[in-house]
Amino acid sequence: MARFVLVQARHPFQEKEQENVAADCLHVRMGIxxxxxxxxxxxxxxxxxxxxxxxxxxxxxxxxxxxxxxxxxxxxxxxxxxxxxxxxxxxxxxxxxxxxxxxxxxxxxxxxxxxxxxxxxxxxxxxxxxxxxxxxxxxxxxxxxxxxxxxxxxxxxxxxxxxxxxxxxxxxxxxxxxxxxxxxxxxxxxxxxxxxxxxxxxxxxxxxxxxxxxxxxxxxxxxxxxxxxxxxxPDSPPYLLIQKGNEDAFQKAIRQLWGEGDHQAEIDDIKREKAAMSCTKSLRVLEVLRAQSLRGQLYVMITVMTTLQLCGINAIYFYSSEVFRTAQFEETLIPYVALGIGISECLSSILCSSLIERFGRKLLLWGGYAVMVLVLAALTVTLSLQHRFFWMHYLSVIFIFLFVIFYGIGPSGATISVMVEIFNQTYRPSAFVIVGFINWMGLFLLGMIFPFAVEYLGPFCFLIFMGILAVSSVIIYLYVPETKGKSILEITAEFNKLNYGKKQVFLNNFPKETVLCTKL
Known part of the structure; x- marks a missing residue:
């Protein structure tokens, strides 16, 4: 005799609502x-x-x-x-x-x-x-x-x-x-x-x-x-365990920062990093520049940091006031419109912080560069034709806002993440000395050279930034591994393929002495 079972069908909207409630609960638990x-x-x-x-x-x-x-x-x-x-x-x-x-x-x-x-x-x-x-x-x-x-x-x-x-x-x-x-x-x-x-x-x-x-x-x-x-x-957990060897302080810092959940997988990763670094010496800055095992990381770091300085964002801020004046904004309103650009960058950076774990660092970098090239090309055209067609002024304003938004969503946040993740605990301080040098020298040189570029090239100065962005986008797409969700040892293994090619490389194949120094 056949038996019939009554199954209550759930409407797709009900399922979606339950998923949203579950996601909200997860976010609340993570926040706590x-x-x-x-x-x-x-x-x-x-x-x-x-x-x-x-x-x-x-x-x-x-x-x-x-x-x-x-x-x-x-x-x-x-x-x-x-x-x-x-x-x-x-x-x-x-x-x-x-x-x-x-x-x-x-x-x-x-x-x-x-x-x-x-x-x-x-x-x-x-x-x-x-x-x-x-x-x-x-x-x-x-x-x-x-x-x-x-x-x-x-x-x-x-x-x-x-x-x-x-x-x-x-x-x-x-x-x-x-x-x-x-x-x-x-x-x-x-x-x-x-x-x-x-x-x-x-x-x-x-x-x-x-x-x-x-x-x-x-x-x-x-x-x-x-x-x-x-x-x-507390100090950072990896520092307390790897460099200080203080197991108690390490566990206490984990509990204070990450709560009382199950963090054993993370703890095991840090301990494996410690074991791998136990026979690794902390290289000086010049030694980092010469080390073959860090060659790929250095190329990536120099590429993304130089592009961040020379992507044209500072030029956009410089040009924005002139564009607003040409678009016949009242002089008293220009500071507030410029404030709108800053707020747009801020909001897009916040959006980047929520997107970076979903899309990864690599896509945000090369994709952001590619879109910024297109926006700069359009902006160059509108600035060149702004004296022929009055409505070009307003298109220029729109493209300025779009450039700043795509900069904030892509390279602004992803660059920092990549630079932190591609170096391990012992090499990171020396690597960031190089990062700081590139950053501050870039600001200084850009401030010295850019006014002359504007004087001689006018709006076509953006062609320089377009070329830099295009080249960097190709390099990132072809050579930079994705670091999302990977441990430092996994990221190092990815770069070893670039650094050594087909040679057989072992993670523990490092010098035996330990020297904590980042002098030049």
């Missing part, structure tokens, strides 16, 4: 479990890449007031005004001293973080930046423009330290499944710093003639918050 990790990400960001972005954007707002202050101070001291060319020279020194200090800080950082640990060096960097903020904040009261110059230099040194330490630290405290997200937060806080500088620098807030010293000193508040709160958090 990794609460310590997210808190530390916030603390590292607010005193790490945030001040770097802040001081990139904020210095243009008080420029007229500082030049006037320099002239007034000189007049009080010597009884005669300072020639205009000398004022411009002093202002150029004030602006460029930040980059010089950043270069000094990043070069010294590798050796000091290896010897004295990242947490202690980060707090030392906070003290330097706080001293710089106080010098700039009291410069007007002391009637000394030299304090601004010295403050900018020290600010660069402190932020050079912080911007070197922040990506390494945040990459080492996260589990594999969250590593892309945590690395991308470096770019998020950097863009938040840019936006904060644009907002606070408005004349209605701190960009006025009477309050500009407080504007320059604002970063002292953020580093003070980090200086007070960072001692409540």
């Amino acid at each position: 479990q990794y609460r310590g990790l997210f808190q530390m990400i916030l603390v590292l960001g607010i005193g790490g890449s945030f001040p770097y972005g802040f001081h990139i954007s904020v210095i243009n707002y008080p420029s007229l007031h500082i030049k006037k202050f320099i002239n007034e101070t000189w007049l009080e001291r010597h009884g005669s005004p300072l020639p205009q060319e000398n004022i411009v020279l002093l202002w150029s020194c004030i602006v460029s001293s930040y980059g010089i200090g950043g270069l000094l800080g990043s070069v010294c950082c590798g050796y000091l973080t290896t010897k004295y640990r990242k947490k202690k060096c980060q707090m030392f960097a906070n003290l330097i930046t706080l001293t710089a903020a106080l010098l700039m904040g009291f410069s007007k009261m002391a009637r000394s423009f030299e304090m601004i110059l010295l403050g900018r230099l020290l600010c660069g040194v402190g932020i050079g330290f912080s911007f070197n330490i922040h990506p390494q630290y945040v990459g080492e405290i996260s589990p594999k499944k969250l590593r892309g997200f945590t690395n991308a937060t470096v770019a998020v806080f950097l863009t938040l710093g840019k936006v904060a500088g644009q907002v606070i620098g408005l004349g209605e807030i701190l960009g006025s003639e009477s309050l500009w010293p407080l504007l320059l000193a604002f970063s002292g508040l953020t580093v003070t918050i980090q200086l007070v709160t960072l001692p409540c958090f």
Whole structure:
């Protein structure tokens, strides 16, 4: 006799709703479990890449007031005004001293973080930046423009330290499944710093003639918050186990940052890395440059870091004001439209942090480069024809926003993640000395050369950036392995295929001595 079973059919929308509820519950559980990790990400960001972005954007707002202050101070001291060319020279020194200090800080950082640990060096960097903020904040009261110059230099040194330490630290405290997200937060806080500088620098807030010293000193508040709160958090678990050999502190840091869940697979990966690194020496910077086992990693690092500096984002920010004026925006509205560009970059960087674990680093890099090439090509056309067709101005504005958005979604966050993940614990400090050198020298050289490129090439200067982006996109697509969800040893094995070709390579085939040094 046949038996009939009544099965209740579920509507597809009900299944989708249940899946969404399950996903929301998972996110809530992760937020609770990794609460310590997210808190530390916030603390590292607010005193790490945030001040770097802040001081990139904020210095243009008080420029007229500082030049006037320099002239007034000189007049009080010597009884005669300072020639205009000398004022411009002093202002150029004030602006460029930040980059010089950043270069000094990043070069010294590798050796000091290896010897004295990242947490202690980060707090030392906070003290330097706080001293710089106080010098700039009291410069007007002391009637000394030299304090601004010295403050900018020290600010660069402190932020050079912080911007070197922040990506390494945040990459080492996260589990594999969250590593892309945590690395991308470096770019998020950097863009938040840019936006904060644009907002606070408005004349209605701190960009006025009477309050500009407080504007320059604002970063002292953020580093003070980090200086007070960072001692409540541990050093990174890999550092505690691999370099300090402290099993108890390692387990305690895991529990504080990752909660009480099952992390045995992650712990085993770190222990395997320790075993592989037990007979590995920490190479100096010049030794890293010569090491065949790191040749592929170095090529990738130099490619992505150079492209980040020469992708055209700084040129876009430079050109945006001229485009807005040509599009007949009112002069009083231009700072707010420029603020819209900064907010677009910030929001797209936040989006990148949520997409990077889904699509991987490689796709975001080469795909982002490719789309940026197309947008730059379209922007070059509209800028060239803007005097023939009035509506080209508005297309140019749209393409500027699109370029910034695709930059934030792709290279901005993925670059940091790749650079952190392709080097192991012992080589990373020396590698980031090279990263810092490329970053700060790139800023300096771009600031020196770009105005001449604009003068002679006009909008066709973007063709240079298009060529760099196109070449980098091909290199990333062909040669860079995906690092998503892989341990350091797995990533190293991928690069060994590039470094040694068909030769048989063993991960433990390293020099037997151990030397912790990142001097040149």
